[in-house]
Amino acid sequence: MMQAELNEAVDMASLPVQMPLAPKTEAAARARFFNSGNAFNIHLPDVPAASFDLPPSMSMSNSAPCETQWMDCDQSDALGSGVPATTPFMLARYLSLAAGAQIVLDSTTSGSIWYVIDGDGTATHGETGFEWHRGDVFMMPGSASANLHAAQSGALLWCVDNSPLLAHEDAVPRTASQRGLVAVHFPADEIERQLEMLFRTSANTETSGFAVIFSSAELEPTRNLLPTLTLSLNTVPPGCMQRPHRHNSAAITLVLTGDDCFSMVDGKRCDWRPYRTLVTPPAALHSHHNEGHGPRARFLIVQDGGLYYHGRTMGFAFADDSGNPEP
Template identity: 50%
Template sequence: MTINDMAEMPVQHPRAPKTGAEARGRYFNSGNAFNIKLPPVPPRILRDEPAQALAKNETGWVLCDLSAELGCPFPATTPLMLARYATVLAGDGLDVTLTCTASIWYVIEGTARIIVGGETAELGKGDVFLLPGGVESRIEASETAVFWAVGNDPQLAFEKAAPITGEEAATGFVHYPADEITHQLDVVYGRDANDGTSGHALIFSAEPTEASRNIAPTLTLSLNTLKPHSFQPPHKHNSAALTLAVAGDPAYSMVGDLKCDWSPWATLLTPPAEKHSHHNDGDTRAEFLIVQDGGFYYHARTMGFEFY
């Protein structure tokens, strides 16, 4: 049967390849190359995963894995990011060597020691730290500790790439202690926010990525706040966002038409380019930690941030 519509044509193979390199070629056209339908990134508030980690039944991981919905052949929460919780029981250790460029961590509770290559640090509740991918790393808990982490594992899995380590690595180990975070946030609160800013937020960066103001080449991290009985106006951006609900009662987010009520340590998934807003109906300040794959979009000049 003759197919006249380009969009209906199957992939074309080389007619008579002379080499293996020629045989590996494939050909599409302007009708059938751009009609792939990928599953959308779903708006979601993930509560079961933190509950499982905070049950503290065993040392190990709880992945926020939506790969089946996303059509990804590897664990993923968004196409380029994977959120996970980790529990390390008192006296236990957990290997946290990950295949990613970098992973961003928050200590939900407990105390622990982390060994990253030849460096060590003591960790406590409210600390943030950045781990370089591919570097042998281990957490040893002195008392049971629970963590939230986001890495760009799916990005590397999609490219079938491995992290670069050593002097050419894109990131290094960085520790942001809770008391320093509190101080830096107080400094921010000592200044007025103008109409062009999205409230009072602390943005995390590191020495290698200071020029881009990101925490890692493709990842951004901010600790956002909402004063009592206030809200962040509806807005959108082309990056996906994974948000950890740190404090706020009652607080919620609107993602499109979906209302996502916060619960302690839940993870909110905001799809790329989706209209969303955050609301604090309580009498105390709300705080939420946001990781985005925004570094990609800043670099490509396509962040697309705007208020409605």
């Protein structure tokens, strides 16, 4: 049978990976060939919807932490990731800092986004330094010169970085000076002022809740806090809900306040607890509900949205009652 006849008789998609017949160099021997029938049928594990809670050992309810410890919100086994990861591109972590402890931040990330759950301390990056307190938000560039120092009260913090993305690319970030990134601090009282200003405005039907979006002077044109990561502080009034919607970015949510609140993710309910971390998979239909009678629910949301905005593929859409995207 001629080769052309053989190819006609064989289903193209069933062909195994092809290798060069007689490579003349090691570089040529590394070549592999797929085809339009089998190159795009890769099945990766889904991103699980998940929740993570603070362990009792990290609580600051009675005294300052006795030791410094990290807790990763790690789904690497479910994702098939070779590094700790909460979603394919992001890692969320809790950090308990002992009284007076100091840590040098990971320089294998482009940067990290932080929320101060409790305690006080200082942050330094090069010549930039500031004090942080409970309720503050800040961004630290990935740099060997970046560090956090807890006060004598100790501290408990939550952070999200893009280390899984850089590990996937096997990439090392440029220095902060090359990227033009510098530390950014959002004190709690200024965040409160921004929220109160929003609450005195009205929103139309195309607005996804009353939320403060965090950015910086350097990234103001893109409205991101890091080139690939976005951060928002969202709110839901008592007796209300955020409309069901979808987007192509994954979301990592930190619950701040809210009684009788929960999220629905692809039809499954996840109840809120203080400082619980929630994972919303990409493209999942989700909504947030406040059935309490107290103040507005508040929650921080980090998304890898910068990637999708830059690729023009964010795909944000509200859904109608059937779960279908609205026209």
